[in-house]
Amino acid sequence: MDATAITALKFDEKGLIPAILQDWRDGTVLMVAYMNREALEKTLETGIAHFWSRSRKELWEKGATSGHRQRVREVFVDCDQDTLLITVTPDGPACHTGERACFFTKLSDLAASCEGGAKTAGAQGGVLDRLYETILERKRAPSPESYVASLLAAGQDKILKKVTEEAGEVILASKGQKREEIVHESADLLFHLLVALGYHEVPPTEVYQELARRFGQSGLKEKASRETP
Numbered sequence: 001m002d003a004t005a006i007t008a009l010k011f012d013e014k015g016l017i018p019a020i021l022q023d024w025r026d027g028t029v030l031m032v033a034y035m036n037r038e039a040l041e042k043t044l045e046t047g048i049a050h051f052w053s054r055s056r057k058e059l060w061e062k063g064a065t066s067g068h069r070q071r072v073r074e075v076f077v078d079c080d081q082d083t084l085l086i087t088v089t090p091d092g093p094a095c096h097t098g099e100r101a102c103f104f105t106k107l108s109d110l111a112a113s114c115e116g117g118a119k120t121a122g123a124q125g126g127v128l129d130r131l132y133e134t135i136l137e138r139k140r141a142p143s144p145e146s147y148v149a150s151l152l153a154a155g156q157d158k159i160l161k162k163v164t165e166e167a168g169e170v171i172l173a174s175k176g177q178k179r180e181e182i183v184h185e186s187a188d189l190l191f192h193l194l195v196a197l198g199y200h201e202v203p204p205t206e207v208y209q210e211l212a213r214r215f216g217q218s219g220l221k222e223k224a225s226r227e228t229p
Helices: 003-008 037-046 107-114 127-140 147-154 156-175 179-200 204-214 219-226
Strands: 017-023 029-035 050-053 058-061 070-077 084-090
Touching (some): 029 037, 037 050, 037 058, 127 147, 147 179, 156 179, 179 204
């Protein structure tokens, strides 16, 4: 985004524009803050998210004190040119509370949260993250009617057998070149992989981080770096 593009943006009467920060690895909305032109220019210049504090009336660098900087990957503008979406690689939690993201409370839980009640994490991540959280819930509070609970209770060998079976189904669907079956069998495989992750309590975010680490690398070089001599 160059100076000409910035000029095309629609800042409000106070010279501000809302900026939504999104984790580029899994799409989680991390926070919302405001930028003026100077903050946006500083963000583009440094690659680190900067904002304008409406309360302190000053420019501030996100994470300057905590070290939890938000490293910019792309800057998008909405169709009305009055809101920014900035994808970032976070160095740490985006929320001042220490939570990964600021959106951890459902509106229906707002009163309880204000009174020190439990936080909710439904806004974080995509469907894989929500499935993983459901799997953990079944693990912590198993029900005799839950397929996931029965798999977890059966142990790792049963879970891995299902992963192997579903991987085989994906292969057969792919060889048959049947698009709908490929989609369905891939969904089954991903689901059972999540059960395996849940068994070991390895969150999908750790997988996203590993994929992000490999992003942009040569696949052959990355694989060679993991091979033991």
